[in-house]
């Protein structure tokens with residue numbers, strides 16, 4: 442093979458020139474020879490010192506764990522194309538046919554994604570009051586606590602003890618952009634604080650409630666970590682708290698049951714304030730049923746509502762969507 446030999450001080454300039462000429466061979470490694478570098482080239486080129494030598498091949502890094510995983514060929518089509526990454530932990534949803542190859546799948550993920558240190562499979566759906574799920578350890582460290590970064594904030598959490606979904610980062614940023622300086626926000630179902638901490642960077646005060654003691658423990662820690670003293674964490678059932686709070690903006694991120702808490706939300710929002718409501722819907726009836734419930738509760742409380750925005754946040758099951766409705770209450 443041909444190479445272009447240059448003094449190492451000239452290396453960067455020559456490398457750029459060879460790329461510009463379209464003759465740098467990127468499939469082979471640059472060679473070192475004392476004070477000199479030898480660039481692999483596809484053909485001889487005028488104006489440089491040309492040498493003939495052998496070059497090592499550049500190892501091609503696989504892009505997906507599916508390229509390196511050791512499972513029977515006929516099951517490869519069932520391998521999920523993606524998985525959640527929370528801090529340095531991967532959480533994958535495996536079909537039952539692949540569960541017996543969980544360790545191989547976990548090892549393949551660790552091999553391709555060097556920043557991931559532990560891999561778990563989802564062992565059940567999110568359930569119970571705390572909205573957590575069972576996890577099955579597949580590979581790497583047997584650790585469920587991690588530090589996750591999103592939207593410029595840091596969140597310490599334990600994925601086995603609290604609810605957290607990295608898939609809502611964009612939705613949280615949407616709410617952040619709507620919030621205004623000087624506002625009081627009430628995060629009714631705060632978890633470890635992904636909305637609360639983010640919004641506290643902008644608004645005056647955030648009341649952050651959760652019934653799960655682990656969520657409030659991590660929320661306290663995240664409040665310190667992110668230097669957001671303007672958050673008031675409240676451990677308890679939001680039903681007992683809501684009426685004592687008067688907020689400009691209320692966040693109801695409990696999609697499965699939010700409709701049961703509309704009364705509390707509407708009693709805690711100031712007249713003219715905004716509620717960010719989340720729900721689950723079938724694709725045939727995304728918003729109407731939720732909006733009817735919202736109007737009914739408003740009527741019962743002698744209030745009126747103005748719908749501002751309706752959005753599909755993400756698919757969460759076949760034909761099912763997590764939806765968001767923003768509305769103003771008078």
Ligand SMILES: C[S@@+](CC[C@H](N)C(=O)[O-])C[C@H]1O[C@@H](n2cnc3c(N)ncnc32)[C@H](O)[C@@H]1O
Nearest residue numbers: 570571604605630631632651652653678679694
């Ligand atoms: C879907 S999670 C959302 C957490 C967080 N907002 C997030 O985006 O990661 C719902 C949270 O509501 C809490 N929760 C459920 N019922 C509650 C209640 N009655 N009062 C207060 N919090 C409750 C759960 O513990 C859980 O942390």
